[in-house]
Amino acid sequence: MIYTDNAATTQLSPTVAQTVAECMNKVYGNPSSLHSMGKEAAKVLFEARQTIARCINCQPREIYFTSGGSESDNQAIRSAAHAGKKNNKLHIISTAIEHHAVLHTLDRLKTEGFEIQLLDVDQRGWVSPRQIADAIRKDTCLVTVMYANNEIGTILPIKEIGEICRKNGVVFHTDAVQAVGHIPVDVQKDNIDLLSLSGHKFHGPKGVGVLFARKGTALENLIDGGAQERGKRAGTENVPALAGMAQALKEACDEMQQVSRQEILLRDRIVRGLSQIPHSCLNGDRENRLPGNISFCFEGIQGESLLLKLDEKGICASSGSACTSGALDPSHVLLAIGRSREIAHGSLRLSLSRYNTMEEAKYIIKTVSQAVDYLRSFSPLWKDKLSGKKPFVL
Numbered sequence: 001m002i003y004t005d006n007a008a009t010t011q012l013s014p015t016v017a018q019t020v021a022e023c024m025n026k027v028y029g030n031p032s033s034l035h036s037m038g039k040e041a042a043k044v045l046f047e048a049r050q051t052i053a054r055c056i057n058c059q060p061r062e063i064y065f066t067s068g069g070s071e072s073d074n075q076a077i078r079s080a081a082h083a084g085k086k087n088n089k090l091h092i093i094s095t096a097i098e099h100h101a102v103l104h105t106l107d108r109l110k111t112e113g114f115e116i117q118l119l120d121v122d123q124r125g126w127v128s129p130r131q132i133a134d135a136i137r138k139d140t141c142l143v144t145v146m147y148a149n150n151e152i153g154t155i156l157p158i159k160e161i162g163e164i165c166r167k168n169g170v171v172f173h174t175d176a177v178q179a180v181g182h183i184p185v186d187v188q189k190d191n192i193d194l195l196s197l198s199g200h201k202f203h204g205p206k207g208v209g210v211l212f213a214r215k216g217t218a219l220e221n222l223i224d225g226g227a228q229e230r231g232k233r234a235g236t237e238n239v240p241a242l243a244g245m246a247q248a249l250k251e252a253c254d255e256m257q258q259v260s261r262q263e264i265l266l267r268d269r270i271v272r273g274l275s276q277i278p279h280s281c282l283n284g285d286r287e288n289r290l291p292g293n294i295s296f297c298f299e300g301i302q303g304e305s306l307l308l309k310l311d312e313k314g315i316c317a318s319s320g321s322a323c324t325s326g327a328l329d330p331s332h333v334l335l336a337i338g339r340s341r342e343i344a345h346g347s348l349r350l351s352l353s354r355y356n357t358m359e360e361a362k363y364i365i366k367t368v369s370q371a372v373d374y375l376r377s378f379s380p381l382w383k384d385k386l387s388g389k390k391p392f393v394l
């Protein structure tokens, strides 16, 4: 199988798998225990914290381990919102293209009386720092903008947005799940107060993530219990998975330049190849996008049918985000960049990793082109367009 669904999740790095297995077998003490086996586990945990802190340029004590990106998003946003509420600040700024872990948390806060302002994006999926500056009010308690979009790969101007938030004294959170380990992220340079990342998006284990919270930023517990994570996230730590996440992030950061160069080569080759398909379009920015992201819409077909056809031919891909697959509604991200519902239904996302090859890229171009042709030949909608009964959109 050719795996091109790395925005949904990634293959575990083989060296990380080894670390996790060894740790599971040997380092089974509870890091909170006072005996030597507990201390050994605590040491592994601290080293993981240190490694991750170095990768995003923060202090180890600003790293809070969580169960993944979704939990980190929830805790970050709820914390900043409820801290704001104490000062009568109920206004939150975000964007229309966030992950559902952010959007659904904001929906929940709306029922608590918060005013949620979702900024529109342009046709590339970009928000300008100017829009943020214009939206900030005296009662704004939080700006949350994703670092890079998981469906269309657009990279947002996080450093500039962070600067504006800092200047205005507004807490700034970024869902950096698609960015960390793939493009340089530095919480100091980027002026970030709260950041979410997830282990399984950079060849680490699933079910572990990090919430970075700058010293002095209010944090509220989602899970009460023991005093783990400086009292902010209870529950015995998943030491093997956390050690694995740290190692995976170190590998990803050490090899970032070389890997992204290779991914960009494959990405641009596939984009060029698929652009040859008539009545198709690339989603997102051509240049300013994640190294591994390819997102297309093809007129006259259903994305789901294309996925099944590609799966038959040995290619694992996605129509958009794994979280919306299965739902019949077209992607909120594609609608936000101005695609019609009809066009948004014909979407394909290929997300690459360091394990993909040029041979695979060539096979993907050939196979997707043939599959689109094949599906169009059965499509009543496509027939209507060919005969002129309905207009072409793309």
Ligand SMILES: *Cc1c(COP(=O)(O)O)cnc(C)c1O
Binding pocket: 007, 008, 067, 068, 069, 070, 071, 099, 101, 146, 148, 149, 150, 175, 177, 178, 198, 199, 200, 201, 207, 208, 209
């Ligand atoms: C995958 C993803 C998440 C969710 O992370 P989990 O670790 O799966 O909970 C959140 N935000 C973005 C942008 C993602 O791509």
